[in-house]
Amino acid sequence: MGKKICNEQKHTMHIVVSRILAMALVLVMLAAMPVFAVEGSMGYEGGISMPDRFVNDTYTYSEVVFVTGKPILMKGTLVIKKSDKGDTVTATYTYKLADEARNATLTRVNIYDTKRETKANGQIVESTKLSRQPTEVINAGGKVYTLLSYDFARSALKDPQPAIHYTAGEISGKKVYRVGTGATAPTVTIESTGKIYAFDQYWNSAQTLTETLQISYLERVGTTVIKWGGTAEVTLSGAGKQRFMYLENEPYQISFSGGYVRSNWNDGILDYNAKLPEFDKNGKATDRLLTYADKTLLESEPIHNRLMVPDLNHMKGYFSLEPIRILFGIGVIAGTGEDYNPAKYVTRSEYIAMVMRAIKDIPADPNVRTTAVVNRNRQAANGTSPFLDVKEGDANFAEIEDASKRGIIYGRGQAYFRPKEYITRAEAVTILVRALGLGGLAPANAVTPFIDNDMIPSYARNSVKVASDIGLLQDNQSGIFSGRSFISNEQTALMLYRLIVYMGDEIAQDYRDRMFQY
């Protein structure tokens, strides 16, 4: 119960820390950073985007336009500029799109104000409105569609968990276009509701928008009313992907035997399914409904990064050499490998250091322009250790301190962290699940599927259940969890490798592939 009260404090502290750390990390990780897209980088107009690698704030963008009654896939650019004034973010979205083959163009400028409010538990509630009259002109099928009015509302909840920031939100909007000119010109009204899901973290980020559109056309010719209507379901998703591949060396006389390459790339998928009337040869709507379904994809070129080759000569042929090599390569396991003993038990301090290097820091929104002021006094204040038995200058001090501030560890009570004690499997899993913030997936008093469920410390059952559900414990085939056993270097490596695969790939499936599938 005390947790919630102090969370706010924890969170604000975290922001300070992360900014400072971020600077250090950027230097080290710049090369390894995937192309990054945060929630909102697709906009809220039903399109997908991919960051331009050469121009800041600019995205390659694709959107399906239904205003004519036939879906038109328009492609072009989206420029996003954001300014962060603390509790309000003002964002300008400028679209320039075209479908040259169908002679269609679109220009649009939307300016949004997003108000943020941080709640006691660290969650951030956002609400977005249009701050100025938006402009939009579509040329398609020889007609000009001019935006007359636009009501838009977005609300979102961001939950900044230690390793992953989760977002869920919804948008609704009503757009009215005038077709052609004149006071009696026909109108097309598009009403939309959408759901947003997103997560941000170091290894990957994903955002999904599922939108339902109602398109209705209204024309008055004298006293005659001409109407038609249709619906569309649009699913948009953007996510990063990663792949580790092993490349063997061709020359024989080379100091290392081969190495891993990590590839990252992003893709965005747009999938729509629309039911619209068929138009007759005169352009008049018939009663027959046509179903349009298509998808399109934007993909970035992969970025390859060679990983360091650790000296694991003494482990040739070892069971889990591959994950251990990769973890060394991406710096999760510190050192260069020659003294790595896979069977050695891991201390609490070593474990935290590895976890923190595995989850890394959550990158900041690339579109936001803020003049970050790093207060040197604050830096000094950071030196205070959260635990009585962890002193500045101790091994892994920075990681332990960071983990404590991000709420991943609380120590073993009475302000003692016990860094030199061996960590148990139950503790290890609890820490991972807490970092992911996914404890809520299972009931607090969950029953785990392991044979030795009753022997698992009760505080860890929820975490073990969650970890088992999301596949972090996949390597455990025996059905026995043995929560009170110590955990070896090798088992730690397997678990953290699963964590990175999970964070880098699997979690995104829930936000991407599976959104299209069902």
Place this chain on the structure above:
Amino acid sequence: MLKRLRAKKILIYSILAATLTAMLSGAVVTLAEETPERSFTGYALALPILANLDYTDVRQTNTWAKEAIWEISALEFMKGYGEKRFGVNETLTVEQAIAVAYNAVGREADAQAAAELLDRARAADARLYPAPKMWSDGYLQLAANDGLITQQDFIDALQTDQLALTGDNFLRGASATREEMAVFLGKLLTLAPINPQTRLFNSYRDWQEADPYNVPMLEAILQNGIMHGDNTGRFRPKAALTRAEAAQILVNAEPVTLPLLGLSKFKGTIEAITVQQDNRNGTAINRRKVLVRNSNGLLHEMNLVEPTVSFPSSRNELSGALINQFESVVVNNLGSLGTGSLLRAGQEISYVVDDQNRTRYIQVAKSGLSTTYILGRVISTDVATRGLVFQPYQTLPFADIRYADAKTLANIKLSGNTSAWTVSNGAKIFSDFVYKTFESIEPETHYILTVQNGMVTGMDGVTVDLLQEEGIVSGIVQENNPDLGYITLYAADGSGISAGLENGYASLRTYPYAGSITTTRDGKTATPESVLPGDSVYMRLDDDQAVEVISAASYYVPVHGTLLNRSGNNLRIQLPNGQVSNYDVPIGTPVYQSGRISSLDKALAGDDVKLLVQESGGNLAIREVNISRSPKLVDNIYRATFENTDDIRNLMTVSGVRRYLNGAWELSDEAGMMSIGFADGYQSNIDPRAVGTVFFAVRKDAAGREKIIKAVLRDDERFESVQNDTILTATPDGSRLQLYGISALVLVDEDTIVVRDNRLVDGSAIRANDQAKISTGKIGSATSLQADVVVAQAETGSKGLTIYRGRILDYVPNTTLTVESFAKLSGVKWDFSNTPKTFDIRQNETRLLEEGGIGNMRDFTLAEWKGKTVSLLVDGSKVLEISNAPYGDAALTGKITGYVGGTLDTDGKWVVEPSGYKISGARTYNPLKYTWELGTETEITLEPHTILLRKGISVSASGIQIGDQITMIRTVGSAVGRIIRVE
């Protein structure tokens, strides 16, 4: 077991109260070893005393005074007669009574000194012998000095001829009365006589028998609890005092007498005994350390030194052998006498020590440790005395809150009754899984006391909100049995699956159903049957602890996978991690596709499915099945000469590409080399340097690019053939196929590309009677064929669409269309029927095709259309298309090789639909000869009202694909298609 429970419980609480703030499992806080408050040795005379007091007339009888006799003997207040006889029922003479009284207050030495003084005054021959006789005089002298007897009495007493004395004289040899003893003791103990007659003494029926002058002292004796009278309400003041009575009186007087003797008596419980055998002095002795938790909560220590051989020692004390000084203690262990070896941990004892810190006597009051656990609330604590005032709620069988009776707690009424305890200095006090000091215990906190032999030796803080509304229990359902009417939850912390001890709890977590139960599950009204294992439930219990209300929340977890096989309601699913699981979907489980209700029949092998599954213990419940909205279809299958693979860009380069079309390897669009990417998640195991023919299946990604979803490399040196046949039998795993057409077995291995109903599957999905086009290779003289590609189609009884032609007779808007007579297209011929026929018109589905393009059914009127001849594309009786295309009865077949007209955008999507096709292998039907003849046509044209059908589905012009074998109905000699269809 206790320890384990406690450790567990501490953890439980932390979860229950959501106060887990520490990684705790191994939290061990070590306390410094407790320093004993006092330390005692044994008593060097213990063994001789023990030898003396083992009275035969006490040991062998059941006298009630046994304890008292041993105690006062051990403390040397009274002595026996020697020869191990105490003389239990003998009476005491007055002089003996006086001696006993003096000894009891520690004035034996004074008496001896007085006696020696008297004796020395006597003539040598008159001196008294043996010593006790002489000492008696000393006691009498003291008694006279102290006013116990008068001077006259003393003179009488010293009369050498006692027989001369009469009843009026003081007779030292007369039996002492109880009244006399009371007076002697009272005076010696300097009790203040209580003069105004208070209640006690005159409540005895025989109080008037007592000497009135003695009554105040008797009252004092009674009030100090030294004497009590008999059980008939008589004090019997004039009755003779027996030695047994005297012994008990002395014990009763101990609170007053012991301090006079420099002795102290304690009560306590033995916590631990350690024995060290000491062999250092050439003999073996035991150094026995006894740790006693004193009733004040502090620790006392006794260091006893004992012979290792059984008592009495066989060593001869006169032999000059080295003798250790044994310092033991007289122990009365519930009626048997002995030394420290009788002591055991857990015994509740009273013990007497002297002012030289020697242990003089130990009496065991209870042999075993009696432990009770009391749940309650701290009212106050007193740090100085380690006192605790506590309001007990209930006793528990173990120090475990799970045993608490929630109902009693809920209904607790504050009666004001409290209990006071002493808390052991070594008590384990926990709260919130950390040790606490006694000082830090706060009032109004809840604890479970561990009370051992009347002392609090453990306190376990209860951090749950104990006092709350009654009758609500919660947990996760382990078993719900509506038939027998009970529901069992897991323990509150999620444990409870182990056999053994934990299972024993199940009865504590089982609740019977009440007569009627209100149930909600996931916020909806439900039946008790719908509550499944794994649900989180809250239950309201009635007065009989039966379940009245259940509110359940499900915990379904999505399971994603690819359907390998479906037989009936059993789904065999490959999970993303490669494992294969079987799920039996209960009848009635909703099945959805694209968010709409569907059925399991729609799930074909190769489809992705998502199940919502609740797994708990051995139970598995499936809430719903979702079938992938768009099946992952195989778009093409190729064969080519393998060139290489590129790991970095994750693609494969091949040459000489051919496409598998309708059971034939046709040339593809690509000439020369072709590079094609691997799909995400597909790992090819083809060696980049391999040589051979590669077969691969592709699927288009969202950008329309073909990606390899499965590839297999085969040796070039084979005899290849394609079998277009029906499967006769297939083994369950699909590894061996028997075909109708050929006798050779077809072997399917895990590399074979198997496609069924356009989905990539494994061999197990192949069924007998499937239509299959199998590309095979045969090595050398092998008798069986190795399958490279199997494309199977389930046997379908597709009715397809029908094309009619007729003259319009009647039209009811949006309802029906009637023709006067009609012709039905059968193959390439029209079958004429001279009867009217009525078709259904559907507002959403019926489409009008006219010369200029699509017409509008809203403008379709009988007036305009009556008498006109139209072609109708009909599904059953439902009209899909009405076309006014002119009549055609000439047939043409051919293979589409390309499109004519139309425009594509950069993504390869049609902006303007094609206006015709290029064809090859044209043949025309000669209705006269009933034969197909070679045609010369290389191009055919479409009109807006051409009816286009592909595999039973109405398509647009671009829906007809290159490679399709078409049948076209046209007007003789025209290249314009009226009806084009692909089967």
